[in-house]
Amino acid sequence: MYWGGNPAECHPRHFTKYTIMQKSKFLPRGRKDRTMVLVDIRETKSVKASDIFLQVRPGKDFELITILRALIKDQPVGDDQIAETGLTREVLEDLVKRMKAAKFGCMFFGMGLSMTRGKHMNSAALLTLAAEMNAYTKFVAMPMRGHGNVTGADVMMRWQTGYPFGITFNRGYPRYNPGEFSTVDVLVRGDCDAAFIIGADPGGTMPQPAIDHLKRIPTIVLDPHVTHTSKLARVHITTASQGIAAPGTAYRMDEIPMPLKPALKSPYPTDEDVVRRINAAISRKPFWLPEGSQPQMLTAQV
Amino acid sequence: MSLQVIDNATCTFCGCVCDDIQLHHDEFKIHKAKKACVLGTAWFLNHTAERKYPDALIDGKEATLDEAIEAAAEFLHEADMPLVYGMSNTTCEAQRECAALADQLGGLLDSHTSL
Numbered sequence A: 001m002y003w004g005g006n007p008a009e010c011h012p013r014h015f016t017k018y019t020i021m022q023k024s025k026f027l028p029r030g031r032k033d034r035t036m037v038l039v040d041i042r043e044t045k046s047v048k049a050s051d052i053f054l055q056v057r058p059g060k061d062f063e064l065i066t067i068l069r070a071l072i073k074d075q076p077v078g079d080d081q082i083a084e085t086g087l088t089r090e091v092l093e094d095l096v097k098r099m100k101a102a103k104f105g106c107m108f109f110g111m112g113l114s115m116t117r118g119k120h121m122n123s124a125a126l127l128t129l130a131a132e133m134n135a136y137t138k139f140v141a142m143p144m145r146g147h148g149n150v151t152g153a154d155v156m157m158r159w160q161t162g163y164p165f166g167i168t169f170n171r172g173y174p175r176y177n178p179g180e181f182s183t184v185d186v187l188v189r190g191d192c193d194a195a196f197i198i199g200a201d202p203g204g205t206m207p208q209p210a211i212d213h214l215k216r217i218p219t220i221v222l223d224p225h226v227t228h229t230s231k232l233a234r235v236h237i238t239t240a241s242q243g244i245a246a247p248g249t250a251y252r253m254d255e256i257p258m259p260l261k262p263a264l265k266s267p268y269p270t271d272e273d274v275v276r277r278i279n280a281a282i283s284r285k286p287f288w289l290p291e292g293s294q295p296q297m298l299t300a301q302v
Numbered sequence B: 001m002s003l004q005v006i007d008n009a010t011c012t013f014c015g016c017v018c019d020d021i022q023l024h025h026d027e028f029k030i031h032k033a034k035k036a037c038v039l040g041t042a043w044f045l046n047h048t049a050e051r052k053y054p055d056a057l058i059d060g061k062e063a064t065l066d067e068a069i070e071a072a073a074e075f076l077h078e079a080d081m082p083l084v085y086g087m088s089n090t091t092c093e094a095q096r097e098c099a100a101l102a103d104q105l106g107g108l109l110d111s112h113t114s115l
């Protein structure tokens, strides 16, 4: 099941390499042994690949997921509630039957779900639906990650700090609170007084108030290209592109780490190198606590 | 001139991270990316090892890498609440350094995921 995504155009090899086309021991006929459902607000190129296409009314994903959660448990759902999502009872009951009959279901959700009305509540609802389906059969859910190594960033931050994003170290230990420490909010409120941007171009994607704040404060950009953000930054450093000229590791969206095999020799240093040198330069300066004192280590207290 | 071939190279353009690409290159430009999809092919073929941009820019003027690193360290150290953001189009090794940077600065650390 793909929900709010368009893999045919955004992840072109997702079908062939991972989901519907591969033949396996238990699904020897590949595509014919699988059912693909697509839920989206409009007909995209991915519709052609799907067996069932559900066109949900824009902004009604949360309602639809909630109705499905009720239907799988045979709870009563009103006709007007179903009508609100733009679908019919027959279609949904058929879907529920198929979901329960499946041996192994997998849901992939894209930005059409997680970035529209309801946002992370939608993702949470879909994850709950997947969890509840496990009372009947095996079901999992996974976000469709976009560019490059965003998954790696999640994994790395979880490993280093215990949290996946939206972290502050301002008390000397990591704390997590999306909405308070997430970048868009921080920038729109104008909280931070310097920004270090690596492998991203917020100057091209973020809301205008956030960009305006990046212009006000010293911004430092590391990127293989001179980007929108570089143009408003105080410092830009050109680095080698990952996977093309810089070696390292990248995570696939199902959190499998992949080694990169760079083909080209770049005249520029790698991101890793530059950040390490900035780290070294900062550590030569006094620590940020008053009079350069160091934070108390736990070992010093026991 | 014969091209060098890299088997099972990894494409990081989208979240699929296909690791079966065959690259034909001459260390300067990639000429062919077999098995990659349209997006991946465009991504591989669009990059060259050419020096297209200056090493670094400070306030829009060309600068050396050392100067830029010193300036970056200065700005980040001066700040009370620095933000470390992005980390999508970069390697895990660099991301780990970024976590260390935010930790050392007592700053904010965030990625694309929060958007």
Ligand code: SF4
Residues within 6 Å of the ligand: A011, A012, A013, A014, B011, B012, B013, B014, B015, B016, B017, B018, B035, B036, B037, B038, B039, B040, B041
């Ligand atoms: S080859 Fe295509 S599907 Fe595979 S990672 Fe690259 S862009 Fe994505």
